[in-house]
Amino acid sequence: MKKLWRDMxxxxxxxxxxxxxxxxxxxxxxANAPTGAxxxxxxxxxxxxxxxxxxEQTVDLEGPLGVTRLNISDGAARILxxxxxxxxxxxxxxxxxxxxxxxxxxxxxxxRIEGVAEEGVDYDLLSR
Amino acid sequence: MLSRARILGLIAILLLLAWxxxxxxxxxxxxxxxxxxxxxxxxxSGDATQGLDVAVSAAFDEMERVERLLSRYIADSELSRLSxxxxxxxxxxxxxxxxxxxxDVAKRSDGAFDLTLGRLNDLxxxxxxxxxxxxxxxxxxAMRGIGPEALLLNGQTLKKRSAAxxxxxxxxxxxxxxxxxxxxxxxxxxxxAAVNAGGDMYLLGELHGRSWRIGIQHPRQTNASLExxxxxxxxxxxxxxxxxxxxxxxxxxxxxxxxxxxxxxRGCRSVTVIADSVALADALATAVFVLGPRAGAxxxxxxxxxxxxxxxxxxxxxxxxxxVNYQAAP
Amino acid sequence: xxxxxxxxxxxxxxxxxVFLALLIxxxxxxxxxxxxxxxPLPWLRLGLANxxxxxxxxxxxxxxxxxxxxxxxxxxxxxxxxxxxxxxxLALAGCLVATSLMVGLHRRFPDWLTPIGVSVAxxxxxxxxxxxxxxxxxxxxxxxxxxxxxxxxxxxxxxIVTGWVAxxxxxxxxxxPLFRQLSKAEADDQTxxxxxQ
Numbered sequence: 326m327k328k329l330w331r332d333m334x335x336x337x338x339x340x341x342x343x344x345x346x347x348x349x350x351x352x353x354x355x356a357n358a359p360t361g362a363x364x365x366x367x368x369x370x371x372x373x374x375x376x377x378x379x380x381e382q383t384v385d386l387e388g389p390l391g392v393t394r395l396n397i398s399d400g401a402a403r404i405l406x407x408x409x410x411x412x413x414x415x416x417x418x419x420x421x422x423x424x425x426x427x428x429x430x431x432x433x434x435x436x437r438i439e440g441v442a443e444e445g446v447d448y449d450l451l452s453r
Numbered sequence: 454m455l456s457r458a459r460i461l462g463l464i465a466i467l468l469l470l471a472w473x474x475x476x477x478x479x480x481x482x483x484x485x486x487x488x489x490x491x492x493x494x495x496x497x498s499g500d501a502t503q504g505l506d507v508a509v510s511a512a513f514d515e516m517e518r519v520e521r522l523l524s525r526y527i528a529d530s531e532l533s534r535l536s537x538x539x540x541x542x543x544x545x546x547x548x549x550x551x552x553x554x555x556x557d558v559a560k561r562s563d564g565a566f567d568l569t570l571g572r573l574n575d576l577x578x579x580x581x582x583x584x585x586x587x588x589x590x591x592x593x594x595a596m597r598g599i600g601p602e603a604l605l606l607n608g609q610t611l612k613k614r615s616a617a618x619x620x621x622x623x624x625x626x627x628x629x630x631x632x633x634x635x636x637x638x639x640x641x642x643x644x645x646a647a648v649n650a651g652g653d654m655y656l657l658g659e660l661h662g663r664s665w666r667i668g669i670q671h672p673r674q675t676n677a678s679l680e681x682x683x684x685x686x687x688x689x690x691x692x693x694x695x696x697x698x699x700x701x702x703x704x705x706x707x708x709x710x711x712x713x714x715x716x717x718x719r720g721c722r723s724v725t726v727i728a729d730s731v732a733l734a735d736a737l738a739t740a741v742f743v744l745g746p747r748a749g750a751x752x753x754x755x756x757x758x759x760x761x762x763x764x765x766x767x768x769x770x771x772x773x774x775x776x777v778n779y780q781a782a783p
Numbered sequence: 784x785x786x787x788x789x790x791x792x793x794x795x796x797x798x799x800x801v802f803l804a805l806l807i808x809x810x811x812x813x814x815x816x817x818x819x820x821x822x823p824l825p826w827l828r829l830g831l832a833n834x835x836x837x838x839x840x841x842x843x844x845x846x847x848x849x850x851x852x853x854x855x856x857x858x859x860x861x862x863x864x865x866x867x868x869x870x871x872x873l874a875l876a877g878c879l880v881a882t883s884l885m886v887g888l889h890r891r892f893p894d895w896l897t898p899i900g901v902s903v904a905x906x907x908x909x910x911x912x913x914x915x916x917x918x919x920x921x922x923x924x925x926x927x928x929x930x931x932x933x934x935x936x937x938x939x940x941x942x943i944v945t946g947w948v949a950x951x952x953x954x955x956x957x958x959x960p961l962f963r964q965l966s967k968a969e970a971d972d973q974t975x976x977x978x979x980q
Contacts (some may be wrong), residue, residue: 329899329943330457332950336892337900338460344907344939345464351932379676381651383492396485398492399649403485419483419494426926437926448668448681448781449660450496452691452725453652 361423362440364402366395378402378421378438381453388432395427395436399450407432484509488516489524489627491651497638498645498660508641512634512648519633522547523626525571525619532620536571539616549609551622551629551732558736559601562752566740567712569599571619579708584699586706592715599712624653624739628690628731631655653690655731666781670695672722672764679764682779684727690734692742693723711743720745721765727779728759737761746771798961803839803847807854810835814859827934829941832859833905836882837898837949842956845886852882872920873913880912881905898953902946906938 366374366386374386381398383405391408401421404414407429414429420438427436481498482505493516495509522545523532535542544552555568572595578584587595598615605612627650634648635655645658647665656665664685668678672693682689694717698707711718724742728734737759741749746765753761753773760776814832822828832855840848856878860871885905888896914934918927956962 329947332897332947333457333899334895334897335457335460336895337897337903337946338457338464340888340896340900340903341939341943342460342464344903344935345467348932348935348939349467351935355929355932377676381492396487396492398485398651399494405487419485424926424929426929428922428926430921435922435926448666448678450647450649450654450656450665451652451668451670451678452654452689453670453693453696 355422355424358422358424359441360400360421361425361438364397364436364438366434366436386434388429388434390432393429393432393434402427402436402438404429482506482509484513486513488513489520489630489650491627493648493650495634496647497643499643504641505643508638508643511641512637515633515637516630519626519630523551523622523629525621532622535611536619541610541612544609544611546609549606551625552604552611553606554732555622555625555736556601556604556606558740561755562740562744564601564712565743566736567599567601568620568622569603569618570710570712571621573599573710573715574621577710579697579699586701596712596715624735625732628653628688628735631731653731653735655688656684657686659685669725669762670723681781682727683781684779687727688729688731688734689725689727690731690738691723691725692738695723709739709742718743719766721749721763722768723764724749725762726759727761728756733759799843803843803850806835806839807851810851810855811859811862814855815862818863827937829945830906830909831945831948833881833902833909834945834949834952837885837902837905837946838952838956840885840889840901841898841953842962845890848886849882852878869921873916876916877909877912881908884908898949899943899946902949903939903942906942906945907935910934910938
């Protein structure tokens, strides 16, 4: 590690710092995005499905590989099952903030969160 | 001019800031799983960051185990075998405890809560694709022999008064599963967690140093909440007529039946109960819903550690004496 | 005198061709091996083959760096049977942005930056270029940019590692007598032919 330190120049550190700042700002921005109001499923401009995030439901989305099962509950969306080989979309977990997305690229499913939840940020969970 | 050391020092400070500033994305774990026909979400946070994943998985596994034990939709669950058996049945400790709890609430609510509605629920088939209004004859048949006296529990032996009785533990089985999940989380040293099974939940500990804030769904406006309560180490369960229902000829038929008539209870729109266990909270919420605002309030009075909020059929709110202690400051 | 100088030039030219070919071969090998390794996410790699381009950049100049990187992407894809697949276009876009950045920065700040900084810029450029291509070809919505901050962080680390590799390799190579000529031959950058004046 010490060798690495000696070999880096001031210029290197500056470049690294700038890029690091850009990435950091991006991360903060995402973490502080407002809670989304609805989700939109689409491939490009073609919207195939939309739903309000506060309405609990589970829906099957059709793609070239098969059916990707999407679940909405407690104001967040998550993928439960998908025919893709690596199940990366499932490991993406749950999303609820405006701008977040879930994607199953092999099955061409893109789910993005939009809008701002009107209210409900007043509590952590909802008892129904 | 900035030396290399200063620049890297800056990076180090920024890293520290990031680590401090993004706690919610780091030490909080959220996982969902489909159990008992509901999406159950567990939120856990605390120091045991590596152990959290293990703890949450164990909690889900425990809920699945309870489902295999108490679900009437699993052919060889203890409950299904119990329903099929005519004579006396020896229960496992757990099943006995859950049934004992259910019977206690059933008796104290004068039958408003009932564990023997299996055939009635099957008849209405609220969750099926095309539910229909049953005829009075069908209702009478499905309700034969039900009631709190229909089951005799002696220690761990259960006897059904009528062999055709089918048990349906309904919500208290789900509630018990949540209680068990919390127990498992506690065993793993988790101090702060929420286990939410589709709106029936238990809140363990505190969230980021303050009580959990739980909103209560407005029974008629989808996007709104009635009020918010602040709880810690409590169960919160809401029973409402808006959750599962179908409409026929302008009338709404929901899933909370009055065992005396076999028809959906009409006294309330929703009931929320805060209690020490989800199983109890669920049983009480169902019982109070069926009893209606006045009799329901009396029932709650007999459970000093439980508090409730009742939305009557006309929309008026009433609550138990201690409910105000849970109400959040606006 | 001029005779031997001219012969030196020719020899040097020949040497460059040979070594460039070697470098390209090394880059392709590294690229191929890397793409066979398991990764948590597809196309998330260390990009070690980029170090070879950085080495080529410092030894032989911009055109060499371009040759290495373009060959790496093109021939690499050909070898793996991924030519013109979506992954190929992503890699190509990333490579174009990365190489332009590296070449540009090296030209503007030859002394201020070491191969490490150049490599980091290359890695970041790669990430950005790939996302841009993904945005245009695969995921026609801006939501894809969500992954940029995290990807950028990863590229920083990867860039430092590959940059350091390039640095050490360059140091070792420059010790070899065959490469000592380079301080004079470096002026051959663009044209490749020193004017006989």
